[in-house]
Amino acid sequence: MKKLYLVLAALIIASMVLSACGTAPSAEDCASPDVFCVGLVTDVGKINDKSFNQSAWEGVQKAQTDGVADVVQYIETTDAKDYAKNIAQFGDAGYDAIVTVGFALGEATVAAAATYPDIHFIGVDQFQAETTEGVSGLNFPEDNAGFLVGALAAMMSESHKIGAVCGTDVVPPVWRFGEGYKAGAAYADAQNGTTTEVFVVYHSDVGFDKTFTDPEWGAQTAKSMMDQGADAIFGCGGITGNGAITAAAQAGAYAIGVDTDQYLTLPEAAPRMLSSAMKLITPGVAKLIAAVKDGTIESGNVFGDAGYAPFHDLEASVPAEVKTAMETINTGLLDGSIKTDVPPVKP
């Protein structure tokens, strides 16, 4: 037992020495009006998910580099019951804007807005059925983005078979991407008199926590589609989709990304990256944060931009008439002359 005490004593001394070297915590006082602080609470998931959590966080960081926000901080949620607590962590610290990511946080966000009337909340992917003071829901027309790349894939496909590998259709944005993709392909067919077979596969057979993080399944599914002749694969659904994109690019098919311009995030697929169905979360979040600081923010629903990414390396192989058609469709979608006819939620 003597040895035990020696060990303990040594530990205590060591801890004292070490703590003296430790850096002090962030001294900035978010409660003061001079310091503009932005906090972000993730859905159950990682901040580096290469998907909506990460995009939103990059938006917050962008606000910092743009000089809008002075302090930015995030908290990863590990369990749904912590939503309120995690938001309160920022609320109690006197943050000025809090970004909550994902539909699941919608209720906690609305509730927190009542508790912290001085703080403005930005809810990414949170559709506001009725306006709550202090909450702005940032939503995106994913079906439009899906429509664009669907039309593009149908026009570029030589085999007239195209595929989409998605996360779970339980999540509405994912489902809207998939449905938009189909609608876009059908639109292109109608325009060009072609018949394109569209495979859309969702990874609904696993748990909610795994459906977006299974690249191996995505890759295998993409390969199966290519076996059936598909030559353009749209990967929609986080990491699972990334698996499909990489597999498609390796097999020499056209790869289509999602959310951001994945030409930049998936270099290994870059040479075959045709485009990406973009849902511009990062600029959307940054823009809203800036609006909070200006005081120009409006509560209720705010719609962000959706579009398609540049062709990058494949610029030369996309025919001019396809490029023109894409511009026409994009304009049509924006002015409402073309409709995707995709409902907001899976019926």
Place this chain on the structure above:
Amino acid sequence: MQAEKQSSSLARQILKSATESSLIPFLAILTAVIVGGIIISIVGGNPFQAYRGLIEGSLGSQKALSETAVWATPYIFAGLAVALAFKGGLFNIGAEGQLALGAVFSSLIGYALPGWLGFDLPTIIHLPLAIIVGMIAGGIWAGVVGALKAYTGGHEVINTIMMNYIALNTTSFLLNGIMKDKSPTNVIARTPMIADSARIPTIFEGLRVHWGFLLALLVAFFIWWLLTKTTLGFEIRTVGLNPDAAKYAGINVKRTITLTMVFSGMLAGLAGAIEVTGLNFRHELGFSIGYGFDAIAIALLGKSHPLGVVLAAILFAAMRNGATRMQFITQLPVDLISMLQAFILLFVAADAIVRYIYRVKSKGERVVLTRGWGG
């Protein structure tokens, strides 16, 4: 042992055995904290700030304490579930699935029963009913595994893992289909909110800690009483320690194995039911991530003793709850908590390592918790 001295020496004995049996878990936690600290430093974090954040976030305020209790509630139930199975010689890896089933059926009763009946129920009937149905669902789910083990010899470890997957798919199926909240504002896979009459009230105004926490403590006491004071507990322990002797002693081993698993599943189901009725008021997909494995760690750390399980559950709850504050202060990844828990479990399981480091002598024989596949 003289009779007159017995009571005082008994108290001393209990104290002594308590210190002795908590020494190794304590040293294991200490070692894990040190090892974790070293890893944090290596990868560029500050372990002292991290630990400060953990303690502040879990114990630093009324609210923090309340949240720790909120976290501890399902941990106690799930930990007891695994511990009870251990006592009966069974390894229940499937607490996760049983918990999900319990939550699903508890919420079903919670939101749908008044509609089926056509009238509202008083809390005194509705709430217990919701909890009990969840409990039974978990019990049946585990009971299948218990019966397979008892009557066909199918090993419970593999079967509970398989049942976890089946539970997951079943829950997905239900929550996306017939049990999905059909209200236009909802888009994700979750049930409607349960009726007010099926909700557990909170203990203090403004804090989330609810009476379910107290129920957890009561159930822990009940399990202790069941195991040590009743004939059924004697049967469960005998089957756990020596099934051959149990059979010889006239105990119906197959029934006891099945029952143990049913009870274990009921406790896990209770964890889910209490989460629904006391905290979330609905069940949604992805709500339980990793309770099953945490529960194993809790049961092991608590040496499968109900009091130990309660303490271990509170420790784990404090770690999980304090993680928010820790992240806020240091921006260290939450996975740190999982890592710490893994180290604690490692040092508890391999107590020889801890004994070696601190030169603590081993006493008594090794307790066999599980057996091989057994054909």
Place this chain on the structure above:
Amino acid sequence: MAQTNIVLEAKDITKQFPGVLANDGVNFNLRKGEIHALLGENGAGKSTLMNVLYGLHLPDKGEIYVNEKPVLIHSSNDSIALGIGMVHQHFMLIPVFTVAENIMLGDETVRRGMLDQNAVAEKVNQLSKQYGMDVDPLALVGQLPVGVQQRVEIVKTLYRDAQILILDEPTAVLTPQEADDLFRIMRDLTKRGVSIIFITHKLKEVLAIADRITVMRAGRTVGTVSPKDVNPEKLATMMVGREVNLVILKKQANPKEATLVVKDLHVEDDRRYPAVRGVSFEVHAGEVLGIAGVQGNGQTQLAEALTGLRPTQSGQVTLAGKDITGKTPRVITETGLANIPEDRQRHGLVLSYTIADNMVLCNYYRPPFANGVVMQPDQIDANARQLIKDFDVRTPSPFVPASKLSGGNQQKVIVARELSRPIKLLIASQPTRGLDVGSIEYIHSRIIQKRDEGAAVLLVSSELDEIMVLSDRIAVMYRGQIVDIVPAANVSKEYLGLLMAGVKLEDAVKSAPKQEKEIKVERVF
């Protein structure tokens, strides 16, 4: 025949286990070509000494010489290299391997990276021909009878060119006739220069085969003698350490009504082969029926079936007029059965439970130990204290885990628990296996006492002497059937041996029963 050159010598071997001084300065030597018997009670330290010689245990102190050169034996590898082979009491064979695989294991013949089973088989055939031991090298060991498995073990040592052979209790699993066959093989081996250490606790075998006898007691060697110079009584005294003139005072049995009636019982073993094939007998109140037979002839399965631990295929069992066929152990116990199981640590006790808990293992649920659902610790303690006193269990307290007790005291806990209940039938399987003489005596007297109180007793034992001492009638089992049931008072051991081998002579050795009110049976080891 016996030569003077010493091939193996152990000097001053001391080996301490936690709580037990297993070997305390043991000296032992083996001459070339002799059969040297090592005799002693269970727990005398014979097996420890052999395990030291074979390298399974490292001695704390002492030296070993092989061919008069000092050697260090750290593992079985070393002993094998020195030409020492050992046949263990529990065979060291892997049931799912073939004979050839078992034999070559650890000393494999490899050709082009692959095991060469054929080469091994050839050598095995050659060896078995040479020594007259018939084994099929390609048979699966698990499917061979016990006697053949023992031959495989011997061939295994010869395959490794063993010059010194240690046989640990080799006759325990054999009929007297099979044992004779083994002795013939042992003789053959010594003629070819092999030296044999023969471990046993059976006096008669020693006198029949050994060239020299070393007796061990309580971890020490008592002395080495030549069989010519001793008689059984003297050897027994050396073994036990006191005058052995053990006599069991046993009144003439007074059998009454049939308590246990077994009709045409069929039982299968774990592998679902028939183990008990149509057995019928009766045990009367106030008598001891002994079931004799070589191990593995269905006695274990019979006892398990009667106690409800094993399902029966067909037939009928009646206890005190009640049909208990296929009933659970609980029902049978409540009908009036006490059961001393064969494997006390596996079936009889929960080793990590206290003595007190073990003493209520079968009736923990009944008053006064429990009322409905809650157990009554006070009553359980009081019961334990009483039984500890009554049955002379040597323990510091009733709260000691059963695992801390010696084998004899563990058995006394079981006997106390089983005999303290009002019973109609006692089934005792191998009740004294592995115990010291004191405990054996005690348990024997308790069994007779129970008989005299009017209980029926079914004694299953592979120790023929025990059967003959305790039984009033003896049933001999062979291959799952009862060959014959004979009165104990007037049967010769030789005839029992024939019965154990399945040979039944027509009234050959039956003589007129002695009419005595009180018979004395001398105990022979």
Place this chain on the structure above:
Amino acid sequence: MDWKRFSFIALVIIVLFGAVVMVGQSQQRPILIITSMLATTIAVATPLTLGALSGVFCERSGVVNIGIEGMMLSAAFFGWLAAIYMFHVFGFPIGISITVGALFAVITGGLMGLLLAVLSITFNVDQIIGGTVINILAVGLTGFLNRQLFFGKGSVFGGQVPNSPGVLPTIHIPIREIFAPLCSDSIICIENIRAINRVFDQKPIAMGAVLLVFIAHFILFKTRWGLRTRSVGEHPKAADTVGINVFKMRYANVIIGGCLAGLAGAYFTIESVPSFEPLLTNGRGFISLAAMIFGNWTPIGAWAAALVFGASQALQINMQLFRESIPPQWAFLQQSYVVGLAPYILTMLILTGIIGKTTPPAADGVPYEK
């Protein structure tokens, strides 16, 4: 090897393939469906096969390994990490980087095996708990390091997650080149040969896994090493008495098992997809374990069982591809929740002994104390 089990497995695979062919034949030629499914099956079965082989080696020597999942996960992470360091930090070419990555994955697996061995053989920790420790440790460690090293404040790469240099290339088996000329001008024939070729064009680890199945079979049942391994798993005392070092044999086999699980981990991040995600093994380690039991602790049996799991995933994917052609009375097959249950239920059925009895090694899970 029991024919009953194999005919059952063959039957299951035929039924799974047959269902897809029946559904999909209106859209696609059966041969193309079958070859595509075969290719998927083999690829999906790769990590399962390797994981099951890991289990076979550990358990044949008497150590239960339920830590396969954790071994795979940590190997996937550290292999990926090594590849990134080689490529981005030390500037090695892609080929060398990923090869070193694969090697690191195997070494990581081996080290995890060593941890299991130390826990279960030296410290006599209950083996199932030892495996559980590895599983939990792997999740915590990889999650923590993945985030701390690659993202956020103080991370090595300054918040920019670097991409892995790439994945192992597909090895082309020139079936097409050899047999296509025999088709003369029939386009269908050439297409068919091309489709068949697709089955054989697999990546190195997938090919290696199949090879390893037969190597493992050879080692376990034909060599001295195998005989000794099986002997310590069946009756360690008997092995000890003939001079076999039980502890060494168990250590070695558990480490070999770890390396195999490590190779399975490499499959995820070095062969299939060039990125690591927390929990990316998604329970495949546990499925491997089930495959091992399914296959009665034999390499070939385990492989066959892994193929069943692979085939059922191929079915799930293809059922969705041919969704439009599913007749209405089969609509439930569209629900991936329903089809997804098949392998789990099959495994449970196997465990009950309804379809042939499984016999674990006699001393599996029993610590050996001298």
